[in-house]
Amino acid sequence: MENIEQNNIVAFPQLNKPAPAFEAKTTHGIKKLSDYKGKWLILFSHPADFTPVCTTEFIAFAKHHDEFLAEGADLLGLSIDSYYSHVAWIRNIKEKFSVDIKFPIIEDLSMSVAKSYGMVHPGASDTSAVRATFVIDPKGILRAMVYYPMSNGRSIPEFLRLLRALKAADTHxxxxxxxxxxxxxxxxxxxxxxxxxxxxxxxxxxxxxxxxxxxxx
Missing domain, CATH: 3.30.1020.10 (Antioxidant, Horf6; Chain A, domain2)
Known part of the structure; x- marks a missing residue:
């Protein structure tokens, strides 16, 4: 599914439908949605590198990274920034906050991935992704999506809780x-x-x- 803008109407990805495919450069090399087949994926966007609210979110994701992995889920970040900006930012987080960001971050200068997932909201910004989080299951189906405003950070434990709830619902x-x-x-x-x-x-x-x-x- 693609994000389609026509007559100012934007078609966003839909729950229980295949998540939009992508292939993108990241801080860990080229990543495709198909690379995550058989695993859960938490794909999340942030407005910009080197911003305080985003920094707190990335630190929280990093601190819970092992818990996501234990649930069979990978993390994948994204912003409309360059690879070099991402690398500089994660090095800064390690230096200033003593936290390692071990998951990849997508470089999306073309905004192609952000637009396909409905991460760009003109009412918030034409050039930045909002705080969007997508939970994609091992079959590549979009199971949950949550949007936050630019001004307010997410609660990362809530996404871990949601992942566990989805897994329980599927199993039982x-x-x-x-x-x-x-x-x-x-x-x-x-x-x-x-x-x-x-x-x-x-x-x-x-x-x-x-x-x-x-x-x-």
Whole structure:
């Protein structure tokens, strides 16, 4: 799927559809979406290198990097900056904050990847990517996307929590409630017909009503 701009209407990537393919230069060499087949991918953009809010986000991503890897997920950053700017910035973060950025960052001077993922919002900036985060599953399907304004940093633990919730939903065919963490009760999918609704309350779940039941995994 491509980002299409026509009559001032922009078509963004869609959930549960294939994520837009890309091939781009990064701080770790050329990377393609297909390189991540079989793994989860957290693709995230930031407005610019050498900016304070972005620096805090990259430090947080770096500090949680091993936890993402343990969940079978890779991290991939992006901004509309050059390779040389990225390298200088990550070296600066290591020197000034004693944090290693071990994941690659896409150079996107042409804005081709940013535009295909709907990372450029003219209402915010015509020349910078907003704080967008995309969760792509091992089959290359876009499972979640979250946008933040230029002025406010993301909570990186939330994306780790979301990844774990998505994996649990896929494995156990359940849904997860607000703020779910591993070990919490999960939501049993609602009954799909009247007969199932009639019997739901006697099926051994923790039910508040026929449509709202929880269980342990």
């Amino acid at each position: 065919k359940i849904a997860t409630p607000e703020g779910w963490q591993p070990g919490d009760k999960v939501i049993v999918p609602p009954p799909q017909n009247a007969d199932a609704a009639e019997s739901r309350m006697s099926e051994g779940y923790e039910c508040t009503d026929w449509y709202f039941c929880k269980k342990d995994l």
